[in-house]
Amino acid sequence: PFIATRSGKLVAVVSCFCFLFVCLIGAQIATQLAGDKRQTIDAAVQRNANLAVSLEQYAIRTIRNADAVIRLVAKEYEEKGNNIDFHTLFSKGIIDVNYFNGVAIVDSSGRITLSNLGKPHNFYDFSDRVYFQFHKQHKDSLHLSHPLVSRTIGKTVIVVSRRLNNPDGSFGGTIALQVEPSTFTQFYSNANLRPHDIISLISPQGITYARRTGKKESSGEDISKSPLFTHVAEKPVNNYFANDAIHGVPTYFSYRRLVNYPVIATVGSSEKDILADYYERAQREYVFGAILSALLILFSILICTFFIQRSRHMRTIRNNEARYRSIFENTLDAIILIKSDGKLEAMNDAAYNLFKINGIVDIISGSSLFLSSKPVFRFTPEELNDTKSAKTEIVFTRNDETEFVGEVMYSTYNSAEGNAKFIVLVRDITQRKLMEKRLLTEQKRYQRRLTKQIILAQEREREAIGHELHDNVNQILTTVKLFLEMARNNADMRDELLPKSIHYIQSCIHEIRNLSHELSSPTLGTRSLIDSVKALIEMVESSGKFKIYFHHESYRTALEKDQMLAIYRILQEQLNNIIKHADASEVHICLSQQDGQTQVVIRDNGKGFDYEEALGGIGFNNMRSRTKVFGGNMQIKSSPGEGCIITISIPHAVNEEVMAGK
Structure with a gap:
């Protein structure tokens, strides 16, 4: 019990240690990955903030360049009127054609009076444009329109405009400069942007001036429901996490509201893109942790198995020791x-x-x-x-x-x-040796007694044969001899005496044949037991003293010759006893086999006898001796006036040959 308890405690300690170590590994990996994730997000947010600063500065520079061009055109218009040479301004690089797609002077009625496009000026009416209406109602200020389709070049442009005043200060028209939205994002065209990286300039009304998602450029989207504007209202410069208002992709945003301009610069990176490398590192960490935990668990299982097996072996040893000790001490x-x-x-x-x-x-x-x-x-x-x-x-x-x-x-x-x-x-077999000696003495005594009984039976049988020969055959032969002598001496009596002599000689032959049948063994070597018993019954029934009924339906397995001869002699002995002593009218013989036993039952309706008085008879002793030779047993049941029943059981012989005929 002490070793079992100790082994159980060791298994519990190893299991707890393994569990705690696996938990420690898991906690360490979780902590490390949480820090890695936080650092990855922080780095991405800082990158977005830096890009937002760059985007802000680039947008301010572009707007200021556009405003400078507008002011230059306004000055030229004040000095030269409709004689401004736009071709010279563009060809000498005063107006950069790569940034601006056209400049025009619109009069107070909304008609172009002068532009660099070379088309009929009064063909287009811009009085319905928002920027035209804005300048008509406001004093001179810079205005950025939402993206719209240009009526002069047919492209989406952002119109940067200022008001023109008449000498009396009344509204005299506008100077409009067209800028394509991509101008604000082309700075990042060669940048290594990920598929869901977002760079955009947004108006306070929620309309995008320019937007670049990965390599795709767009403008004019309405994102007024974006949480961006809530954050801008709280802080002009900040970071936040939300779903992209257009594609619904979870994104980390950094934004800056431009000073003096109605523009918000935003830069965003999707959570998936930011954490892609982190997830790969996390997978490697999880695999490493799983392998390490599996090895630790396997090692712990091996240790626990060792302790459990050791406990079982020790328990077996203790049990065997206790068993052998008990045998050693108690035998x-x-x-x-x-x-x-x-x-x-x-x-x-x-x-x-x-x-x-x-x-x-x-x-x-x-x-x-x-x-x-x-x-x-x-x-x-x-x-x-x-x-x-x-x-x-x-x-x-x-x-x-x-x-x-x-x-x-x-x-x-x-x-x-x-x-x-x-x-x-060392086993004391003194008593066994004494018992063996006594048994041997008893066996010798029984053998001598049996031999004496057999000799007496033989003597009685010889005496019976002698009496039979003397009283019957000898008398008949003596009479025949007398008849033959008389016939020899007296010829007149020959006809009478010779037939009588022949008759007596036939009777003598019959008696000798019966005596020979009784003494000789039946032909059990060539005939079955049933046939031999039938022949015995036929011979006994010829006396006419009783009727014999023979039942043998359940007898199927042939016995050895010695066993068949023993059964035959027992039947012969008992039938002779019935003839001499029973005074019976019916005899039933049943020969059967069951449960490895051959059983013979002989039953008569004679006058019976006292079993105790007949127990020492030679005939019964002979029958019992023949039965015991083959390990069988014999039972006798009889009483005066009740007939007799003899039951004999003999174990089956080894020969399993099935009788061909019965």
């Missing part, structure tokens, strides 16, 4: 353990009692205990190794000078140190 046989040097290692109580030994025997030589054995038997390795038989019988002399017959069995075993040791078992 009635003497058990002696002998060391490799011939000294006694241990003896059980039975050995002490058997050899009448008192005191400590650890230092006593094994051979000194049995110097008086017959034959001499010394418990030494040399003697045991030289002895061929592992079992022998020896007469030992105890310390109190008494003798006993011991059955000695021994074997060799190796100790934990690898030394050969011997275990010797």
Whole structure:
């Protein structure tokens, strides 16, 4: 129990250690990944903030350049009127054609009075444009229109415009400059933008001036429901996380509201793009953690299995030790353990009692205990190794000078140190030997008695044969001899005496034949048992004294010849007894086989007899002796006036041949 409890505690400690270590690994990985994720997001947000600053500065520079161009055209218009040479301004690079797609002067009625496009000026009416209406109602200020389709070039443009005043200060028209939305984002056209990276300029009304998502450019989208404007209202410069207002992709945004211009610069990176590398690193960490945890769990399982198996082995050893100790201490046989040097290692109580030994025997030589054995038997390795038989019988002399017959069995075993040791078992068989001697004496006495009974039976049978020959056959032959002498001497009587002599001789032959059948063995070598019994019944029934009924339906397996002869002789003996003593009218013979037994039942309705008085009869003894030869048994049931029933059971013979005919 102590080892089992200790092993259970060790298994519990190892299991707890494994669980805590796996939890520690998981917590460490989770903490590390959480920090990595936070750093990755922080780095992405900082990148977006830097890009937002760049976008802000680039947008301000573009707007300021456009405003400078407008102011230049306004000054030229004040000085030269409709004689402004736009071709010279564009060709000399004063107006950068890569940034601006056209410049025009619109009068107070909304008609173009002058432009660089070379088309009829008064063909277009811009009085309905928002920027025209704005300047008509406001004093001079810079205006940025939402993206719209230009009526002059047919492209989506952003109109940057200022008001023109007449000398009296009234509204005199506008100077409009067309800028394509991509002008504000082309700075990032060669940048390595991810598929969901967003760069956009947005008006306070929620309309995008220019937007670039990955490599796709767009403008004019309405994102007025974006949470951007809530954040802008709180802080002009900040970061936030929300779904993209157009595609619904979770995105980290950085924004800046431009000072003095109605523009918000935003830069966004999708959470998926930001954390793509993080997820790969996280997967590697999880795989590493899983492998490490699996190895740790496997190692713990191996350790726990070792402790459990060790506990089971120790329990088995303890059980075996307890079992063998119980056998060693409680057996009635003497058990002696002998060391490799011939000294006694241990003896059980039975050995002490058997050899009448008192005191400590650890230092006593094994051979000194049995110097008086017959034959001499010394418990030494040399003697045991030289002895061929592992079992022998020896007469030992105890310390109190008494003798006993011991059955000695021994074997060799190796100790934990690898030394050969011997275990010797001595069983006191003195009483068994006495019983065997008595049994042998009893068997001899019984054999002599049986032989005497057989001899008496033979003598009686010979006497019966002698009487039969003397009283019957001899008398008939004497009469025949007398008739023949008379016929020889008197010719007149021959005709009368010779037929009588022949008749008597036939009777004599019949008597001799009957006597021969009774004495000789039936032809069981060539005929079946059933056929032989039928022949016996036919011969007995010829006497006409009783009727015999023979039942043999369940007899199927042929017996050995000796067994069939025994059954035949038993039937013959009992039928003769019925003829002589029973005065019966019916006899039933049943021959059957069941449960490995051949059974014969002989039942008559005669006058019966006293079983106790008839028990010592020679006939019954002969029948019982024949039965016991084959390990069978015989039962007799009878009483005066009740007939007789004899039941004989004999084990099946080894011969399993099935009778071909019955």
